[in-house]
Each structure stands twice: as C-alpha cells, then as structure tokens.
Amino acid sequence: MPNTNGHPNAIIEVADADFNQKVIEQSRTVPVVVDFWAPWCGPCRMIGPVLERLARDANGAWILAKLNVDHNPQTSMRYGVQGIPAVKGFRDGRVAVEFVGAVPEPQIRRFLEQLVPNAAEQAAQRGRQAEEADQLMQAETFYRQALRDDATQATALLGLGRVLFQLDRYEEALSSLQQVPFASPQRAEAEGWIAKARFRQQAALSGGEMEARHRLAANPDDLDARLALASAMAAKGSYREALEGYLEVVRRDRGAHRNLARQAMLNLFALLGDDHELTGEYRPQLAMLLF
Secondary structure (H helix, E strand, O other): OOOOOOOOOOEEEOOHHHHHHHHHHHHHOOOEEEEEEOOOOHHHHHHHHHHHHHHHHHOOOOEEEEEEOOOOHHHHHHOOOOOOOEEEEEEOOEEEEEEEOOOOHHHHHHHHHHHOOOHHHHHHHHHHHHHHOOOHHHHHHHHHHHHHHOOOOHHHHHHHHHHHHHOOOHHHHHHHHOOOOOOOOOHHHHHHHHHHHHHHHHHHHOOHHHHHHHHHHHOOOOHHHHHHHHHHHHHOOOHHHHHHHHHHHHHHOOOHHHHHHHHHHHHHHHHHOOOOHHHHHHHHHHHHHHO
C-alpha cells in the first residue's frame, strides 16, 4: 500500500504466509496494529483511513498492518475474527488490546494509548537494549530516565538493579530491586538478583573467598569464616559448595551462626527454585538438622 507521508513503513499489508514475521516477530520491538478488513465492508472503509492517518502521524511509534480477511482465512480463524472491522494491537508477540466495529476516533486514540509504550516504557526498553549490548553506563542512564517518569516502572527497577549489580554497587542494586512491585511479573526475577546481591555483600564484608579460606585453614572452627566462604561461593554461582558450607555451619552451631546459615540456605533455595536438583537434595538435609 502506498505511503507517501510519515514513516516509510508505517502501513503494510500482511497475509497468512507472512503474518508471523511481519506481525508477531515485529511486535516484539514495535507495537503492530492489525486491521482485519474486506473491500465490501462499509464500516471498514470508515475506520481504515483514520487508522492510516494515525499510523502516518505516529512516525514509526507503531505499525499498521492491513489484512484482507477474504484472502487470508487462516489468520482470521486463528484470532477468532467473526465480525469486521476487527482491530487487534500486538505487543511482545501477542494481542494486548482490541476492538470490533467502526468506533469513533477518540476511542481509537484511547486504544492506541493502551498499546503504545509511554515515555517511561520507551526509556526502559532503550535501557534493556543498552544492557544487552553490554553498555552498562548508558543502560543505567536510560533506566534512571524511565524511573524519573514513573518511579514504579517494574522493567526499569529490575534493569537498574541488574546493571548496578554488574557494576559491583550491591547496596544500590538492592535498593532498586526491592522496589520492584510484588504484583508485577518482574518480581520473580528480582528476587533472584536480590539473593545474589546479598550474597555478594556478605562475601565482600568478610574479605572475600581467599581471606575466608586462609582463616579456615588456620582455624577450622571459625564459623564466621565458614559463613563468609559459603557466601562467596554463592556469589560466584558455586551453589553446591555454598550449600555444603552453610549446612556445615548448621551442623556445628546451635546459635546465631546456625540461624544465619539457615536463612542463607532458604535464600538459595528461593534463588534456585523448588524444582532445582540442589534444592531437592539439600532442603531435606537442612530439615533433618533443624527438626
């Protein structure tokens, strides 16, 4: 379809054969609005030009994909299109919002507001792209920009926490990660990074792995050194050695050291997940010692 104004690819035609590529995959980077229409449909001819004008005005913020239902029955059936015009907004490979019928332009604009990322979401997306390119300082800038616009933006809070962790700024990382909303999908990943950051903090406060090993070599009964070494192992991802170390502290102590080691093991189980083989192996051993 010709497009003489605005973004050169603001309006595209799609078919059954290329729907996955042009809509599903493309929606992972930019929202795609699919207009299910037919030439004989009067209401389609009413909203079609409105969608096309808004797409051109958006200048690439979202893409309008036109699908003729008469020529592409498979996709129409796949998405349960029973009446047209049917307009579906795709984000991250799935339908995020939709409407059916020739609705007025203000309602179309509200539909687009729900679909197109706001300023905070866009900044968070740029932060994620910079992070994936290992441009950590730039990623931090974008994530902080997102949080200035929306202090509760979960993707930005999680991303900033990850970046700060990689920059060895563990206290700041914890502050950001702990603010990820509990009701958000990002919270589960945040819990894992919170556990990692705490292990790194504990290891750093105790002088790190080598210092702990030297202390244990000099005194095998040094429980602080055992805790420090276990935390250092957890921080570097040597989870079996970490769990063995914590378990040994639980075996040797009945007081404060035992409680610290027990909590550290619980944190590791949460990090690994209930289905991980190490959780299945060490959780019963911890329970036997405690009860």
